[in-house]
Amino acid sequence: MWTSRPWGRQTPRTREGADGSAPGRAPEALVLLCSVGAAAVAVAQPLVLGRTLDLLLRDGDAGRWLPLSAGLLLGELLLDSLTSLFTGRCNAVWTASIRSRALRGLLRAVPDSARPHPPGDVGTRLTLNAADAGGAPAARAALGASLITPLGALVALAFVDVWVAACVLTGLPALALVLRTFARDTGASVAAYQRTQSLIASRLLEALDGAATIGAAGTGDRERARILAPLAELAAQGRHMWALHGRALGRSNVLVPLLTLAATAVGGLRLAAGHLSVGDLLAACRYAQLAAGIGGAATLLGALVRAREARRRTQELEWMPPLKYGSRRLPQDGPGELELRGVRVVRDGRQVLRADHLRVPGGSTVAVVGRSGAGKSVLAAVAGRLIDPDEGHVLLDGVPLDRLTREALRTEVAYAFERPVLGEGTIAEAVATGSRQPAPEQVRHAALAAGADSFVQRLPHGYDTPLAEAPLSGGEHQRLGLARAFAHAGRLLVMDDATSSLDTATEHEVNLALRRSVRRGTRLVVAHRPSVADRADLVLWLEAGEVRAVGTHRELWHRAGYRAVFGTDTGGTGAEDVTPGDEPVRRHEPEEVRP
Ligand SMILES: Nc1ncnc2c1ncn2[C@@H]1O[C@H](COP(=O)(O)OP(=O)(O)OP(=O)(O)O)[C@@H](O)[C@H]1O
Numbered sequence: 001m002w003t004s005r006p007w008g009r010q011t012p013r014t015r016e017g018a019d020g021s022a023p024g025r026a027p028e029a030l031v032l033l034c035s036v037g038a039a040a041v042a043v044a045q046p047l048v049l050g051r052t053l054d055l056l057l058r059d060g061d062a063g064r065w066l067p068l069s070a071g072l073l074l075g076e077l078l079l080d081s082l083t084s085l086f087t088g089r090c091n092a093v094w095t096a097s098i099r100s101r102a103l104r105g106l107l108r109a110v111p112d113s114a115r116p117h118p119p120g121d122v123g124t125r126l127t128l129n130a131a132d133a134g135g136a137p138a139a140r141a142a143l144g145a146s147l148i149t150p151l152g153a154l155v156a157l158a159f160v161d162v163w164v165a166a167c168v169l170t171g172l173p174a175l176a177l178v179l180r181t182f183a184r185d186t187g188a189s190v191a192a193y194q195r196t197q198s199l200i201a202s203r204l205l206e207a208l209d210g211a212a213t214i215g216a217a218g219t220g221d222r223e224r225a226r227i228l229a230p231l232a233e234l235a236a237q238g239r240h241m242w243a244l245h246g247r248a249l250g251r252s253n254v255l256v257p258l259l260t261l262a263a264t265a266v267g268g269l270r271l272a273a274g275h276l277s278v279g280d281l282l283a284a285c286r287y288a289q290l291a292a293g294i295g296g297a298a299t300l301l302g303a304l305v306r307a308r309e310a311r312r313r314t315q316e317l318e319w320m321p322p323l324k325y326g327s328r329r330l331p332q333d334g335p336g337e338l339e340l341r342g343v344r345v346v347r348d349g350r351q352v353l354r355a356d357h358l359r360v361p362g363g364s365t366v367a368v369v370g371r372s373g374a375g376k377s378v379l380a381a382v383a384g385r386l387i388d389p390d391e392g393h394v395l396l397d398g399v400p401l402d403r404l405t406r407e408a409l410r411t412e413v414a415y416a417f418e419r420p421v422l423g424e425g426t427i428a429e430a431v432a433t434g435s436r437q438p439a440p441e442q443v444r445h446a447a448l449a450a451g452a453d454s455f456v457q458r459l460p461h462g463y464d465t466p467l468a469e470a471p472l473s474g475g476e477h478q479r480l481g482l483a484r485a486f487a488h489a490g491r492l493l494v495m496d497d498a499t500s501s502l503d504t505a506t507e508h509e510v511n512l513a514l515r516r517s518v519r520r521g522t523r524l525v526v527a528h529r530p531s532v533a534d535r536a537d538l539v540l541w542l543e544a545g546e547v548r549a550v551g552t553h554r555e556l557w558h559r560a561g562y563r564a565v566f567g568t569d570t571g572g573t574g575a576e577d578v579t580p581g582d583e584p585v586r587r588h589e590p591e592e593v594r595p
Contacts, residue, residue, distance in 0.1 A: 023094055027089055027093050028138065028140070028141050031083060031086045035141060036145045039148040041072050043152035045069075046286035051279055090137055090138040092134070093134075095130050099134075106320065108320075108323065110321055111387060112387050113320050119209075120203065126314070131310075132306050133310040135307050139304050147297065156283075161270055167288075168263050168288050168291045168292065171259040175252055175256075175294050176294070178298070182301060186241060189240050189244065190305055193237040196233050196234040200234065203227040207226075245298070249299075252298060259292040263284060263285065264285050328403040330396060336362040336492050336522035337362040338383060338395070338492060338524070340355040340394055341357065341393045342356050344392055345389050352375050353382065354546050354547075355392075355547050362397070363520060366539070366540055368524060368525065369565055370548075379524075379542065380415075380496040384401075384415055385404075407435065414485045414494070415485060416493070416498035417481060417497070420481025420498075422480055424466075424467060427464070430467055430484065433484065443463070443483075444463070447479075450513070451479050452479040452480055475501040475503070482498055486517075490521060491521040492522045495523065498526075500528065508531070536553065538552060543561075
């Protein structure tokens with residue numbers, strides 16, 4: 001049953017960072033604080049343990065040093081646990097923030113600029129790459145803290161015994177060199193690995209999208225091979241990364257014990273010479289270990305390099321050029337007159353649309369026809385400012401579209417597409433989604449006009465049926481897209497192949513309803529059927545990106561080139577598929593439409 005629940009856009013309770021705002025320094029500061037605390041405790045421990053041991057050996061009673069040692073051990077444990085907790089939290093909020101910013105950048109971008117990023121690539125950037133990039137602040141904090149331990153240990157060691165400290169110091173440049181080489185070499189591999197990951201994801205999504213075609217053509221094996229072709233490269237890159245990591249760890253794993261051994265030997269000699277106590281030797285050995293632990297920074301460094309490359313990839317989405325809006329509004333009750341002045345659209349150095357002095361009178365219905373690739377969709381996109389022309393201007397009721405506020409543009413220009421994206425909510429929410437919030441009765445009215453009401457009523461929960469539970473045919477899906485466009489119809493409605501999946505009779509009913517029941521305005525209809533062109537007030541015939549002619553369907557039908565657009569060369573008007581008994585088409589005489 002359809003309920004009258006209003007489908008107001010609810011403000012979801014967003015998790016920290018998920019709204020795209022930067023989480024600030026607090027999560028990172030907490031990680032830094034706890035890791036520095038843990039590092040400080042680690043540095044203090046050997047001194048205290050050494051002193052405790054000396055007191056126990058000498059007096060058999062270490063006094064308050066014993067509980068202090070235990071306290072430090074427990075403190076280190078607690079601080080390590082807190083570091084893990086805050087690291088998880090920091091990673092989560094940063095990942096959410098980076099992902100939201102990238103997504104927002106993508107959604108705000110000029111649609112054409114997103115074209116080079118196929119869905120699989122976008123998916124990889126928003127999931128894997130965002131998560132890697134989100135790990136950077138915590139890794140940075142941990143790296144900073146991880147340097148405190150060896151440096152602090154070295155200073156403390158110098159207090160215990162300067163000779164042992166000097167011995168450790170001589171080995172540190174070698175460890176630093178290992179880290180530097182690792183950071184340099186691993187950067188390029190990580191970037192290549194992430195690119196290949198995204199290529200595989202893109203191919204997989206392409207194949208899923210075209211699963212029916214692949215199944216029908218029996219090219220499953222070839223497709224599988226195509227998707228997995230970069231896998232060998234990915235494996236090689238992965239192995240290379242692990243080899244670099246392994247080499248860095250291996251080298252530091254050799255250097256660290258050697259250094260500790262050398263420090264222990266020097267400490268032993270100093271003990272034998274009476275310059276060190278047993279407790280001092282214990283502390284010196286532990287400090288030597290901590291100082292040499294700088295090699296462990298390789299893992300954090302690896303995470304940071306990966307995060308840097310991943311961040312670069314999410315920022316490519318975040319920083320895509322946004323569609324900029326102006327501050328002007330449309331004149332009240334304007335008829336929806338559309339004008340294209342000196343418009344040129346160029347793609348890959350090729351002109352794909354040129355239209356000059358083209359004026360579509362307000363309230364008229366114009367069919368845009370032409371062979372495949374003629375530029376119909378480009379014209380449709382330019383007419384409602386989905387893209388800006390490279391040259392020239394598009395005006396709606398005398399106002400250039402790029403001067404309009406976002407609100408004026410999106411409330412007065414509606415689109416219906418061949419393959420509308422309906423989202424994940426209920427049927428009602430899918431129709432209601434848009435710049436305005438239509439009331440439930442308006443949603444139903446729009447669905448009726450789009451010929452969707454009857455099949456929606458048959459669904460288990462009517463308009464409240466979640467889309468995921470509504471098995472929709474291509475035509476039903478398209479009708480919901482039309483309903484959404486009708487529910488938000490402004491003074492200009494652009495329909496780009498939006499009825500291609502409807503049978504001729506349904507398409508005709510939709511056309512009649514559009515005239516009778518949807519807010520009046522100018523209609524720009526990209527069409528492939530002669531019947532649609534015949535019902536329009538005027539036809540705009542495009543060829544190779546240029547306006548070939550403007551006229552009524554019946555006028556143009558005399559031209560063989562025009563008939564060829566519809567793949568027919570019969571003597572009729574090609575509009576014979578119009579349902580008998582149609583009401584006569586009411587034409588709004590255009591005052592001026594010329595190419
Ligand atoms: N972003 C782009 N990059 C490169 N070329 C583009 C881009 N957008 C459109 N084109 C090219 O512009 C030309 C017109 O494309 P358009 O989609 O407008 O054709 P169409 O007339 O709608 O075709 P169809 O009827 O097959 O949908 C095509 O050759 C297309 O390849």
